[in-house]
Amino acid sequence: MKQLLLAGVALSVATAASAADLPARPYAKAPPAAVVAAYNWSGFYLGAMGGYGWETDAGSGGFGGGTVGYNWQLPGSQFVFGVEVDAAGASIKDRFTEDAGGFLVTQETKINSFGSVTGRAGFAMDAALIYAKGGYAWANRKWSISDGIVTFSDSQTHTGYTIGGGLEYMFAPNWSAKGEYMFTSLGSEAYNFGGPPLVDSGTIDFHTIKVGVNYHFR
Numbered sequence: 142m143k144q145l146l147l148a149g150v151a152l153s154v155a156t157a158a159s160a161a162d163l164p165a166r167p168y169a170k171a172p173p174a175a176v177v178a179a180y181n182w183s184g185f186y187l188g189a190m191g192g193y194g195w196e197t198d199a200g201s202g203g204f205g206g207g208t209v210g211y212n213w214q215l216p217g218s219q220f221v222f223g224v225e226v227d228a229a230g231a232s233i234k235d236r237f238t239e240d241a242g243g244f245l246v247t248q249e250t251k252i253n254s255f256g257s258v259t260g261r262a263g264f265a266m267d268a269a270l271i272y273a274k275g276g277y278a279w280a281n282r283k284w285s286i287s288d289g290i291v292t293f294s295d296s297q298t299h300t301g302y303t304i305g306g307g308l309e310y311m312f313a314p315n316w317s318a319k320g321e322y323m324f325t326s327l328g329s330e331a332y333n334f335g336g337p338p339l340v341d342s343g344t345i346d347f348h349t350i351k352v353g354v355n356y357h358f359r
Contacts, residue, residue, distance in 0.1 A: 186210055190229070241288075299329075
């Protein structure tokens, strides 16, 4: 019996020693989980917007209108590119009276409407999109001159460029809100106040700060 016990102990010791000599099992670290963006900005959208505008030299007022656009965002990318068209009715105006050789003359200028067709490029951080935009711009402007008895006025459409940027936030699966600043510079046009000579308006520069809400079609 003692011999059997001794043999068993010897076998156990030999097995343990053999196991200790085996190389350690290789440890494989699990690959990191793929990061998938919770939001994708691709697709068409429609929106409403409004805000406040002012000319560089003088004149200010409010505006309101609409927006339509399209975004492209590749899967796995944070860069967003798009095209946007907007238009607004406005009342950005300036009015002043001056002495013209013994009688008073009042002039008023008013941007009645404006719009743009722009390209847009942004960087998305899930629900937030920081973007820059720029492109073609237009505005319809009315210029009136009155001496208190007779009033002459003319309207012209000016064209030029606009550039700016903003922040947009997706607060619901299909809805986003935005804040945006734009600078617009438009070329000169000749105004007709009842006959020659025509009066050159000079370049028109104005700024806008707008807020808006967009509905995204998924």
